[in-house]
Amino acid sequence: MFETLWRDRLDQLAAEGRTLTLWLRDDDAVDVTPALDRLMALCLQHSVPPTLAVIPEKTGFPLVEYLARFPDVEVAVHGWSHQSYSKPPAKKQELGNDRPLPVILNEIQAGFGKLQVLHVQRFIPMMVPPWNRISSEIAGQLPKLGYRSLSVFGREKSFPLPLLNTHVDIMNWHGVQGGRDAETLYKELIAYLDQPVEALGILTHHLVHDDAAWDFLENFLRMTAEHKACQWRRASELMAG
């Protein structure tokens, strides 16, 4: 029902000569894995230019060499080690105020430097904080370290630097992990047509996708890639305004 409604709404947009801008952020890449290969093949097939939020600490040349086949892929900085330093029951957070600020800033500077050297032209100066959480103190320091954009989850709010957020997360992180129900996802997507954002961000986590997540993503990419109303854009283009 919501999938049909979503398609109808896209047709309506197209009939009005309007477009929906989309971008895809996929988190937690470190190495080359069958799941990453599946995601990359899917994006390539539908000409969708993904942004990989790469965890800097342990990544290296194998990922660089592998990505050489995919010119449309961009790489953003996903924290440093993706380790949580918050004390339960506080929510998980790497970039919170749980450690001395200089220690954290050293790490996020190192992450920027390492990924920029490794990925050169596909590197974008965007911080994607693990668990989509960052303290305002740390966020305020990002421009000094070279970051030009921050990407978290939810509608964009005013922040110390430009935001390019994700809005629809295809995974269920509560209870039984897996892909969320497609109808629920289409309902959420429709809400973003009712109250639009500048660029609608889809969030994926290739390493933990189950069949439901892959099925949704395959359908969604196929449908939107073919649709006149939809424009998939690179994060770097959206950051440039």
Ligand SMILES: [Zn+2]
């Ligand atoms: Zn992550």
